[in-house]
Amino acid sequence: MELVCPAGSLPALKVAVDKGADAVYLGFKDSTNARQFAGLNFNDKRAAEGIEYAHKKGARVFCAINTYPQPDGWNAWKSAVDRAAALGVDAIILADMGLLEYAASKYPQVNRHLSVQGSATSYEALNFYKDNFDIRRAVLPRVLSIDQVRGVAKHSPVELEVFAFGSLCIMAEGRCYLSSYLTDESPNTRGACSPAKAVRWQETPHGLESRLNDVLIDRYGKGESAGYPTLCKGRFEVEGSVYHAIEEPVSLNTLDLLPELKELGISAVKIEGRQRSPAYIADVAHTWRQALDRLDANSSDFRVEPVWNSTLAGLSEGGLTTIGAYHRKWK
Amino acid sequence: MMKLSLGPILWFWSKQTVFDFYAKAAEWPVDTVYLGETVCSRRRELKLADWLEIAGVLKDAGKQVVLSTQTLIESEADLRLLRRICSQQEYLIEANDQSALQLATQNNLPFVTGPSMNIYNSATLKLLAKQGLKGWSLPVELGRETLRQLIDELEAEGLDLPAEVFAWGFLPLAWSSRCFTARHYNLPKDNCEFRCLQHPDGLELRSRESRELFRLNGTSTLSGARYDLMRQMPDMAQMGVATVRLSPEHKGMDEVVRRFDQTRRGEAPEVNPLQLVEAPPCDGYWYGRPGMDRVQV
Numbered sequence: 001m002e003l004v005c006p007a008g009s010l011p012a013l014k015v016a017v018d019k020g021a022d023a024v025y026l027g028f029k030d031s032t033n034a035r036q037f038a039g040l041n042f043n044d045k046r047a048a049e050g051i052e053y054a055h056k057k058g059a060r061v062f063c064a065i066n067t068y069p070q071p072d073g074w075n076a077w078k079s080a081v082d083r084a085a086a087l088g089v090d091a092i093i094l095a096d097m098g099l100l101e102y103a104a105s106k107y108p109q110v111n112r113h114l115s116v117q118g119s120a121t122s123y124e125a126l127n128f129y130k131d132n133f134d135i136r137r138a139v140l141p142r143v144l145s146i147d148q149v150r151g152v153a154k155h156s157p158v159e160l161e162v163f164a165f166g167s168l169c170i171m172a173e174g175r176c177y178l179s180s181y182l183t184d185e186s187p188n189t190r191g192a193c194s195p196a197k198a199v200r201w202q203e204t205p206h207g208l209e210s211r212l213n214d215v216l217i218d219r220y221g222k223g224e225s226a227g228y229p230t231l232c233k234g235r236f237e238v239e240g241s242v243y244h245a246i247e248e249p250v251s252l253n254t255l256d257l258l259p260e261l262k263e264l265g266i267s268a269v270k271i272e273g274r275q276r277s278p279a280y281i282a283d284v285a286h287t288w289r290q291a292l293d294r295l296d297a298n299s300s301d302f303r304v305e306p307v308w309n310s311t312l313a314g315l316s317e318g319g320l321t322t323i324g325a326y327h328r329k330w331k
Numbered sequence: 332m333m334k335l336s337l338g339p340i341l342w343f344w345s346k347q348t349v350f351d352f353y354a355k356a357a358e359w360p361v362d363t364v365y366l367g368e369t370v371c372s373r374r375r376e377l378k379l380a381d382w383l384e385i386a387g388v389l390k391d392a393g394k395q396v397v398l399s400t401q402t403l404i405e406s407e408a409d410l411r412l413l414r415r416i417c418s419q420q421e422y423l424i425e426a427n428d429q430s431a432l433q434l435a436t437q438n439n440l441p442f443v444t445g446p447s448m449n450i451y452n453s454a455t456l457k458l459l460a461k462q463g464l465k466g467w468s469l470p471v472e473l474g475r476e477t478l479r480q481l482i483d484e485l486e487a488e489g490l491d492l493p494a495e496v497f498a499w500g501f502l503p504l505a506w507s508s509r510c511f512t513a514r515h516y517n518l519p520k521d522n523c524e525f526r527c528l529q530h531p532d533g534l535e536l537r538s539r540e541s542r543e544l545f546r547l548n549g550t551s552t553l554s555g556a557r558y559d560l561m562r563q564m565p566d567m568a569q570m571g572v573a574t575v576r577l578s579p580e581h582k583g584m585d586e587v588v589r590r591f592d593q594t595r596r597g598e599a600p601e602v603n604p605l606q607l608v609e610a611p612p613c614d615g616y617w618y619g620r621p622g623m624d625r626v627q628v
Contacts, residue, residue: 068451070473071480098454119449120429122404124413128433132458143508148405171505171552172403175447177472178504178545181554181622186472188449213621216538236544237537238515245536245547246511331509331520 001262001269003292004062004161005285008040008274013050015282017059020289024054025062025093027191027274031073032080033064034117035274036191047087060090066115067191068096078102085110091136094118095174100133114138116163117187119174121148123155130157137161139270141173145328146257150264159267165284165312166272168252168324170232178231183213194230201226210234227317253312253321255288258295259302280315287311333567333595334574335588336363336495339399339425339445341503341578342548343527346376352579353385357392359585360592363574364389365425367399367416369445371510371549372409373523379415386422399425402447403506403550423465436462446471446497446576447506453484456492466493468576471502471558474619475566482571493573499561499587500578501533501546501610502554502622511547520550531581532608543611544623556613559628563617564594583607 005021007013016024027033029041042050051061063084069077077099084092085107092110094100095117103112114120114129116139129135137159140149153160171178173187180186183198198213208220210229217234220226227233232246254261254269261269269292271284287308295302313319324330337356340349356364366382366389368374377385386396398416401409409430416424417434426432427445435442443466450456450467459467469478478494485492513523515534533546533553543555560567564575575595577587583606590600615624 068449070451070477071453071484072477074452074454096449096451096455097458098452098456101454101458118429122410122428122430124410124433125404125429128429128436131433143403144405145508151407170509171507174449175402176505177470177502177622178552180472180616181502181504182544184619184621188451188470189472215542215544216540219539235539237539237541238534238547241515242539245515246552247509325508328521329519 001258001266001292001295003285003288004268004270005281006271006274006276007050007281008035008037008276009278010042010046010050011278012274012276012281014053015278016285017054017057019282019285021059021285023060023062023090023268024050025064025274026050027064028080028083030076030080031190032067032077034066034115034187034191035064037275038196040275044083044087051087051089062091062093062113063087063089064093064115065099066093066095066117068188069099070189081107093139097132100129100135104133108134111136113161114158115174116141117174119172121152121172123152123157126152126156126158137267139163142169142252143172143325145331146260146326147328149266149326153264153266160265161268161270162254162261162266163252163272164254164269164288165252167230167317168247168250168322170247170324182215182231194228199229225318248320249317250320250322251316252324253309253316254323254326255291255304255308255312257323257326258291259299262295262299283311283315333564333572334362335360335591335595336574336576337361337365337588338497338500338576338578339365339367339369341370341501341551341553342531342533342581343371343374343525344376344531344581345528346381348531348581349377350385352581352584353389355585357389357394359588361394361577361588363395363397365397365399365445369399369402369427370506370551371527372401372406372412373520373525374527374549379412383419395423397423397425397443399445400427400431402427402445403508404428404430405508432459432462439463441465443495444468447503451477453481453488456481456485457488457490460490460492464492466495466573468495468497471497471504472616472622474617475563475570476619478572479570486571494571495574495576496560496567496572497558498564498575498577499559499591500557500580502558502616503551504545504554505552507550507552510550511552512549515547554613554622556611556623558614558616558622559612560614560617561591561594561600562627563614564591568595580608
């Protein structure tokens, strides 16, 4: 299985490659990708440098153009596809059907990967994307249990990539409009969820409060560690109880599932987090490289080193990890 | 004149409640009715045969019936049901996922798309038109300006693809494999005791300052405020919107339909208050603002 790592900047790209990523994925400095953060991502010059660096060291580069262009953005998104093709990326990660069609007809020789934002959770959906746009690979949404992944993998017409580590979206990706309901930006429209521009922190007599476009997302008592106010990870009130009504702030960690994922024929595991620092990427990539190397050496006797899990937990939201939907009981 | 449609019931209601609801709907001035379970595969109060029975009654009453498909397809069982829906030839289907697109096109079955199908540009519409698309719904997070451009682009291409706008009700905003209703009751999803039946309009989720944010509805999350575009109907008619969609609620739906019908006919709707599930209104998405905002309502 390949290790696919996030690259939000050139230093992050280099460190990911150095620490053993088989491929890295990046995006341009605009809304055409699902990690539109200030100060993050690549202009063409930086991207070219990154691609040269990765290729020299035998790693591949994928370019995410995985938001949904509206009419007034169509030309900008189309031009992002043109730029990615001209830069010589190894694959373009796409979600929008119109853009997939454009890429497939104009650049048939450039691999197309279906983004997780394309919401394909069944092999029939994968057949649709394969038949229409000849995608080579698809990234599965983080909503399927391991048995459901098995079902998809058994009949999949394309390579599959699954999320292995990082922030956990618990809604089917590509079909979550919660962020644009509270703010004016969503992953689909602007490549942003719970955008930083709408976040406000405030010390109050009740505790530290986090707000998103003025909506109270969480309030922290003394000694509680505060996390970024991703709206689905706040504490809310339902019928008089206040709790994490949608999801706790935890991260996905699937180290324990590696032998099973390999046996299912999964082609690649993906690390979330283009918004993370190069230091974070270094630790995560290094840990997963060791795990995958051990898996390759002997998958029947695969054992997770405690230090891998403790390293990853230390890098996780709230210090907690879960295998999420892969485990049916989580649902 | 613009058409009125009744969207699929997004909540979990008992079989009898559903049959009673559609018996009344047969008499309402709606043109199109979407039928079927779009949220959760565990909701099996009605079997496909039951839905087809209701479809027959509505068709006899002169309604156009569309069979809606599940939004999040997760299992082989989900696909089996989808195949059965896509192998009938009598009714149009509403594809809410690419799995349905694939099966419909394989069977040469004409289809429309629901608001959860990501149609953000006319290139996507052109592509789907070649596959048998007969009409489409604007994704709920998109607004007037985008819709106007899309309609203009379709016209320039000479494509006749009627547009539908979700215009009244709690907005379906997200789908998950996790069940938030079961989670509220500390029950595993596989043994949820069908608690959604106790919440025919969902569970209110509020901020700790008592602001209505969302409605938890099993595996789906809806807006806490009710989207209401009744006042925008004349504008929509002028833009060339074909249909406005009203999303079923268990209280006061007949009155809601009546008001939208009066409005589309250019008559002033009655001003007496509606007996509805209490919720604030919103219309932000239509104006390109946060969905929860109120601009005109």
